[in-house]
Amino acid sequence: MSEEKSLNFIEEIITNDLAEGKCKSILTRFPPEPNGYLHIGHAKSICLNFGLATRFGGATNLRFDDTNPTTEETEYVDSIKADVQWLGFNWVKECYASDYFDQLYQYAIQLIEKGVAYVDDSSPAEIALQKGTPTMAGTGNDFRNRSIAENLALFNEMKEGKYADGAKVLRAKIGLSSPNMHMRDPLLYRIKRATHHRTGDTWCIYPMYDFAHGQSDAIENITHSICTLEFIPHRPLYEWGIEQLGIFPSKQYEFARLNMTYTIMSKRKLLQLVTEGHVSSWDDPRMPTISGMRRRGYTPESIRDFCERIGIAKRENIIDFSLLEFCVREHLNKIAQRRMVVTDPVKLIITNYAQAEEMLSSENNPEDTEGGVRQVPFSNELWIERDDFMEEPTKKYFRLGPDLMVRLKSAYIIKCERFEKDAAGNVQTIYATYFDNSKSGADTSGLHVKGTLHWVSAKHAVPVVLNEYDRLFSVEDVANAEGDFKEYINPNSLNTTTIAWGEPAFLNDAPEMRFQFLRKGYFYQDTISTKDKLVFNRTVTLKDAWAKEQKK
Ligand code: ATP
Numbered sequence: 001m002s003e004e005k006s007l008n009f010i011e012e013i014i015t016n017d018l019a020e021g022k023c024k025s026i027l028t029r030f031p032p033e034p035n036g037y038l039h040i041g042h043a044k045s046i047c048l049n050f051g052l053a054t055r056f057g058g059a060t061n062l063r064f065d066d067t068n069p070t071t072e073e074t075e076y077v078d079s080i081k082a083d084v085q086w087l088g089f090n091w092v093k094e095c096y097a098s099d100y101f102d103q104l105y106q107y108a109i110q111l112i113e114k115g116v117a118y119v120d121d122s123s124p125a126e127i128a129l130q131k132g133t134p135t136m137a138g139t140g141n142d143f144r145n146r147s148i149a150e151n152l153a154l155f156n157e158m159k160e161g162k163y164a165d166g167a168k169v170l171r172a173k174i175g176l177s178s179p180n181m182h183m184r185d186p187l188l189y190r191i192k193r194a195t196h197h198r199t200g201d202t203w204c205i206y207p208m209y210d211f212a213h214g215q216s217d218a219i220e221n222i223t224h225s226i227c228t229l230e231f232i233p234h235r236p237l238y239e240w241g242i243e244q245l246g247i248f249p250s251k252q253y254e255f256a257r258l259n260m261t262y263t264i265m266s267k268r269k270l271l272q273l274v275t276e277g278h279v280s281s282w283d284d285p286r287m288p289t290i291s292g293m294r295r296r297g298y299t300p301e302s303i304r305d306f307c308e309r310i311g312i313a314k315r316e317n318i319i320d321f322s323l324l325e326f327c328v329r330e331h332l333n334k335i336a337q338r339r340m341v342v343t344d345p346v347k348l349i350i351t352n353y354a355q356a357e358e359m360l361s362s363e364n365n366p367e368d369t370e371g372g373v374r375q376v377p378f379s380n381e382l383w384i385e386r387d388d389f390m391e392e393p394t395k396k397y398f399r400l401g402p403d404l405m406v407r408l409k410s411a412y413i414i415k416c417e418r419f420e421k422d423a424a425g426n427v428q429t430i431y432a433t434y435f436d437n438s439k440s441g442a443d444t445s446g447l448h449v450k451g452t453l454h455w456v457s458a459k460h461a462v463p464v465v466l467n468e469y470d471r472l473f474s475v476e477d478v479a480n481a482e483g484d485f486k487e488y489i490n491p492n493s494l495n496t497t498t499i500a501w502g503e504p505a506f507l508n509d510a511p512e513m514r515f516q517f518l519r520k521g522y523f524y525q526d527t528i529s530t531k532d533k534l535v536f537n538r539t540v541t542l543k544d545a546w547a548k549e550q551k552k
């Protein structure tokens with residue numbers, strides 16, 4: 001592994017474990033529950049788990065933690081696989097906790113036979129009451145004293161469907177006085193009649209998270225099972241299960257989950273945004289989902305870079321969304337091809353340009369020496385931005401106005417001669433003359449101008465639609481804001497421009513190409529875009545607000 005960077009705490013643990021021979025190689029897992037699409041928080045966990053395996057020459061399983069049949073769906077399984085692959089990672093094995101249902105059932109029987117698990121007929125309310133409080137020990141009930149034979153029979157009947165949902169549970173018999181409430185005779189199995197996305201109606205009892213996760217880790221021989229901080233209190237139970245069953249000694253480690261400003265990271269809440277129509281879909285480009293970010297034009301490289309930069313912590317924190325945008329911008333600046341698009345068009349006529357048209361070379365990417373050039377058609381009728389013209393220019397206005405000169409990008413220097421307005425008083429046509437010896441790259445005019453404008457030749461222009469996005473929420477810490485999180489949805493998070501003109505190069509550009517529209521931002525073709533109707537999503541603006549902040 002690379003020695004340049006200091007090790008994070010999990011890398012230190014792994015380095016020691018390998019050095020001491022506690023394991024020969026490492027096996028990690030990424031264990032999503034298939035109850036929604038993955039978000040950027042999951043990306044952090046993916047980069048961590050797969051990244052460790054890569055760094056230490058190990059491997060990673062993709063495990064679907066599918067023990068709750070009511071919320072899980074195959075659509076989610078498929079999206080999760082696509083997202084992990086898109087991020088650039090390959091799992092060595094695709095696993096499902098549901099594949100272990102038989103094994104987990106056998107494990108439960110083993111615990112009953114050892115006298116450390118029992119069937120309890122109490123209601124959830126009774127169980128909660130009997131559990132006591134963190135400062136007061138719980139009280140047992142008579143069910144705790146059931147014989148092993150009776151427990152075996154009852155548990156089998158639970159499985160056979162003899163009892164109603166919720167009528168009985170299987171609990172571990174650990175004790176009722178631990179200061180850790182998770183250790184007070186925790187639930188292992190519940191009765192629930194629901195069709196499972198893989199096992200159908202085979203089972204009517206399902207293991208609880210705490211009786212599935214550690215056991216699945218052990219079944220797969222996971223060496224380092226990495227989860228988020230809220231699982232710290234579950235760790236003693238994780239270890240108890242492994243010890244009681246004498247199975248592979250997987251170990252659990254915890255890191256702080258990723259929280260980010262102006263967004264949320266809960267699949268349950270993200271699902272609400274979708275089902276209630278606040279966004280168009282899970283892959284709406286405003287969503288913090290991996291699929292949303294992909295559709296918006298984020299690159300896997302930039303997301304991996306972001307995860308690397310934030311590192312892993314042992315304490316909760318909230319990361320500035322602008323850091324992610326900074327990473328996206330950094331990468332796109334290097335790879336995005338430059339194009340010209342005019343969004344609020346006004347006609348510019350060059351009165352002394354006598355040719356029908358000519359092709360001008362324009363650099364695709366000044367950051368990339370191998371980026372090459374493209375041919376941009378030029379003619380005497382162009383579209384320019386309405387914003388780039390001022391009827392009565394102020395002193396430091398370096399764009400166009402009566403008698404002012406500017407350079408047209410990759411083309412000529414022009415001088416504005418006059419303009420015309422429409423009936424409503426809006427500037428309709430601007431007339432200019434050009435200097436034929438001022439061509440970019442072969443300029444002998446000796447003229448000096450300060451402003452450079454982007455433009456599109458009117459007769460060659462192709463219509464494009466632009467979606468420009470802003471933050472999905474209007475407050476920084478959405479998760480901790482008072483009241484319903486949906487009150488904070490930014491009503492102006494999407495701005496669509498339906499009339500805009502782009503270069504004809506778009507007709508030959510591949511859909512997956514990344515663009516920088518000059519002076520506008522980075523853009524990427526939307527999934528609904530076609531050659532007949534080009535639709536671009538703004539990935540990120542050009543402005544580098546975060547970097548500026550850092551320099552202050
Ligand atoms: P959510 O609350 O969004 O549903 P979850 O933790 O229930 O998240 P899982 O599908 O169980 O989602 O998560 C799979 C893995 O991703 C787990 O190991 C979990 O710890 C990790 N993970 C989930 N959210 C984050 C986050 N915000 N930051 C880092 N890791 C996360």
Ligand code: MG
Binds near residue numbers: 033
């Ligand atoms: Mg979960």
